[in-house]
Structures are given as structure tokens and as C-alpha cells.
Amino acid sequence: MDSLANLKQTILKDYPRLSEQDGFAFECGAHLECFNVCCADVNIFLTPYDVLRMRKAVGLGSGEFLARYTLVPFDKSQHLPTPLLKMSETEGKACYFVDAFKGCTIYSHRPWPCRMYPLGSASPGETEKDADRLFYFMMREEFCQGHGCPHIWTVAEWLEDQGVAKYAEFGEMFKGITLHPAFSKGYQLSPQQIEMYWIALFDLDKFRGFIFSSSFLKRFEIPADFIELLRIDDEALLKFGFSWTALALFGDKTLNVRPEAVKMQPQFNNKKSSRV
Ligand code: SF4
Numbered sequence: 001m002d003s004l005a006n007l008k009q010t011i012l013k014d015y016p017r018l019s020e021q022d023g024f025a026f027e028c029g030a031h032l033e034c035f036n037v038c039c040a041d042v043n044i045f046l047t048p049y050d051v052l053r054m055r056k057a058v059g060l061g062s063g064e065f066l067a068r069y070t071l072v073p074f075d076k077s078q079h080l081p082t083p084l085l086k087m088s089e090t091e092g093k094a095c096y097f098v099d100a101f102k103g104c105t106i107y108s109h110r111p112w113p114c115r116m117y118p119l120g121s122a123s124p125g126e127t128e129k130d131a132d133r134l135f136y137f138m139m140r141e142e143f144c145q146g147h148g149c150p151h152i153w154t155v156a157e158w159l160e161d162q163g164v165a166k167y168a169e170f171g172e173m174f175k176g177i178t179l180h181p182a183f184s185k186g187y188q189l190s191p192q193q194i195e196m197y198w199i200a201l202f203d204l205d206k207f208r209g210f211i212f213s214s215s216f217l218k219r220f221e222i223p224a225d226f227i228e229l230l231r232i233d234d235e236a237l238l239k240f241g242f243s244w245t246a247l248a249l250f251g252d253k254t255l256n257v258r259p260e261a262v263k264m265q266p267q268f269n270n271k272k273s274s275r276v
């Protein structure tokens with residue numbers, strides 16, 4: 001597998017860039033001979049929102065889902081680890097969620113890359129003009145017979161049809177952490193900070209257990225009704241996790257810390273930590 005950095009360079013250099021108004025011909029479905037071929041032996045990196053949706057679909061806790069269905073390769077070019085969807089170890093390395101007849105068994109909760117395919121999205125390199133402006137690109141793989149089918153989409157229509165909006169909203173929050181400007185200035189995270197990131201964004205059950213079993217929430221000015229929401233609403237908890245991660249990793253002022261709160265480094269293991 002190319003490193004993520006090499007892959008990004010290839011996309012920036014060689015792939016034609018599409019805007020939301022550009023059109024393409026594509027169709028997908030069980031009537032094509034290639035049905036399900038794209039759901040095997042493929043690298044699918046998961047965002048925190050992908051994990052939130054997928055583990056709900058299969059009814060597992062976050063820790064169990066991560067252990068059972070993901071690998072965590074750590075590429076030297078990355079500042080933070082990202083889980084990779086595990087493929088089965090049988091011949092063909094099919095995704096654990098594909099069914100030969102029905103296709104994706106978690107279709108309404110499938111992850112962002114599966115929704116986007118055959119499109120991908122990227123931002124230009126830091127050195128380019130408009131470095132923040134997202135563009136789309138087309139992945140053309142020989143096995144995929146969907147290209148050239150008569151149905152014409154604009155990119156915007158495809159995104160709408162695939163239900164990408166919520167994924168894009170959380171994806172922007174994730175990029176705010178993984179592509180934080182501090183990294184371009186050489187900022188290095190400690191192993192403890194990397195653990196905080198992992199728990200607050202991917203292992204939400206553990207994060208919830210921690211914040212409600214300690215004095216953690218008392219350190220911040222958070223309305224009581226929002227605290228109650230954090231008990232039951234995973235999306236609210238994930239948004240809070242992004243805010244807290246930006247504060248804990250980079251010192252961003254994303255949460256109001258109570259003036260009386262003593263500065264402390266939270267610990268997610270079973271050891272006692274100094275808390276207010
Ligand atoms: S290979 Fe392409 S056309 Fe075939 S099922 Fe996958 S996405 Fe659809």
C-alpha cells in the first residue's frame with residue numbers, strides 16, 4: 001500500500017479535479033457483473049463519524065467494534081492514527097459487511113468512502129493557492145463496470161443521493177484536528193495526547209464512561225441540559241469530543257474552562273489522577 005502521503009501526492013498531481021457542478025456517467029447495482037467486487041481487498045480509512053454509525057448498525061460498543069473490525073496502521077507521515085476497516089482473511093478478502101446477494105448489509109450506515117465511491121475528495125496542498133478549497137476526483141478501477149453507464153450525475157447530485165452531508169460536516173471537524181496548522185510548524189504530540197484523541201473521537205463509550213465517572217465536566221462551563229444530552233446522544237458527545245480534543249491537543253479555546261478549575265491532565269486508564 002502506498003503511504004497516505006504518496007497517495008495524496010499522486011491525487012494532487014495526476015487526477016483531474018472536479019467541482020460540484022461537473023458531470024459524470026455512472027451507475028451501480030446488482031445487475032452489473034462487478035456487483036460487490038469493490039467491497040473486497042480495499043483500504044477504507046474510517047473517520048470518527050463512520051465508526052459511530054457503523055458500530056450502531058451492528059449493535060456493538062465502540063471498543064468492541066474497533067477491536068473486531070479495524071486495524072490501526074500508523075504511517076510515519078501521519079501525526080495521528082486512523083482506523084482502517086479490516087477485511088476478512090478468507091480468499092478474496094471480502095469486507096465483513098458484504099453479502100453476496102444483498103450487497104452491503106449496513107448500507108444506510110456505510111462509511112464515507114463507500115458513499116463517495118467512485119468519487120474521492122481532497123484539498124490542494126499547502127503550497128497551492130486556495131489550499132482549503134475542496135475538490136473531487138474520479139477513481140477509475142478496471143473492475144468497475146459502472147463508468148460510462150447512461151445515467152448522468154453532477155457531483156452535487158451524487159453527494160445528495162448518497163447522503164454525504166452529515167459525513168462531510170463531521171469530516172470537516174475531523175480535518176480540523178488531523179490537519180491542524182500546528183502540525184505544519186513541527187508540533188509533536190505526546191503518547192498521552194494521542195490516547196486522548198483516540199478515546200474522545202473513536203472510543204466514545206469509553207469517553208462517556210470517563211467524563212461521567214470523574215469530575216471532568218466540572219472543569220468546563222457547560223449548560224446542564226447539554227450535559228444530559230451527552231449521556232444519551234452520541235453525535236453530541238462526538239462534537240464535544242472534537243472541541244475537547246482541540247483544547248487538549250493544541251490549546252485552542254474551544255471550551256470555556258471554569259476559572260476555578262485547576263489545570264490537570266486527564267488520564268483514561270484506571271489510575272487515579274489529580275482532578276478538581
Ligand atoms: S464495482 Fe463499481 S459498479 Fe460494480 S458494484 Fe462496485 S461501485 Fe458498483
Ligand code: SF4
Nearest residue numbers: 039095097098104114
Ligand atoms: S462497508 Fe459496505 S459498502 Fe463499504 S466495503 Fe463494506 S460492504 Fe462494501
